[in-house]
Amino acid sequence: MKTLLLMRHSKSSWDNPADQDIERPLNSRGKREATLMGKHLVNEGLEPDMIVCSNAKRARRTAEKVIKAMDWNGPLEVNPDLYFSSVISYVDVLNQQLDKHDRVLLIGHNPIIEDFLSTFTGGWREAKTSTVAQLKIDIKSWSDLSHNTKARLKNFWIPAMLEK
Template identity: 35%
Template sequence: MKRLTLLRHAKSGWDDPVKRDFDRPLNERGERAATLMGRFAKKEGMAFDVLVASPAVRVVETLDHFLDSYGQAIETLWDRRIYLASSAALIDVLHAMPDTADSVLMAGHNPGLEDLILDMVPDDGSNPLRDEVEEKFPTASLATLEFAVDHWKDADAKNATLVAFVRPRDLDAALGPEVH
């Protein structure tokens, strides 16, 4: 059994005048959400053998806050292929994970992460969590997929079960959608 947990970067600051999208930092709300999700992962006893992540600034900052509140170091692999990656590119990254790692945390961006879930989990009406992800995979959300395989290279489309999906707003309503 292999377990993949996906963490979308927290809300970033569009007001910051950076030249490149890659360099966009988190905003204050994003920092709060990332910290909250790290606390949640710790409380739930989530464990990860390896972390593979986009090196974009907003992902790095998300992980700084997440890991500080999670309270445990995780072996981290920075992989530029994750930056704004398609589902297919993310599957390639997943297939390259060491089989010694039974539980992988992948941190990155949408639409790739959401598409990965929708590509990996069958759309047969049996999983209401999939329907929620299809509606929206918000910033700083965590989704956990399980694969009944022994090797990451065997984790393919439509053979995953989505076992958990948690959004920051599920833990703190103040981190829900902004109402104008």
């Protein structure tokens, strides 16, 4: 059994119109929510064995904030295959993960996050920025994951649910 923590990057800034899409940073809300979600993962006992994130600046910064909030020192992979991609690309990235990593946190983009959830759970969920979905996947090896694999959505958190 593998666990996938699927996270949409946190809220990015549109303050500088000259920024290319891949270079947009997090805004203050995005920084706060990424930290909140990292702390929540610790509270739930869901620290990942591995984090994989898109190479877009907003995804990398989300990963950095989550990592700091968790006080985590595990491996981080920045993978350009998660930027402007597809569900198939996400599956390919997961297929390459080492089997010793039972719990992987993947930080990516919409609409792929929503498409991934729909494909693997059979249900659609709106994935706002900083959303984290916990999926249980009945596979022994990440290489066994395919677009036909079914997953169970165990938890689905958006920052607004957790803010006090």
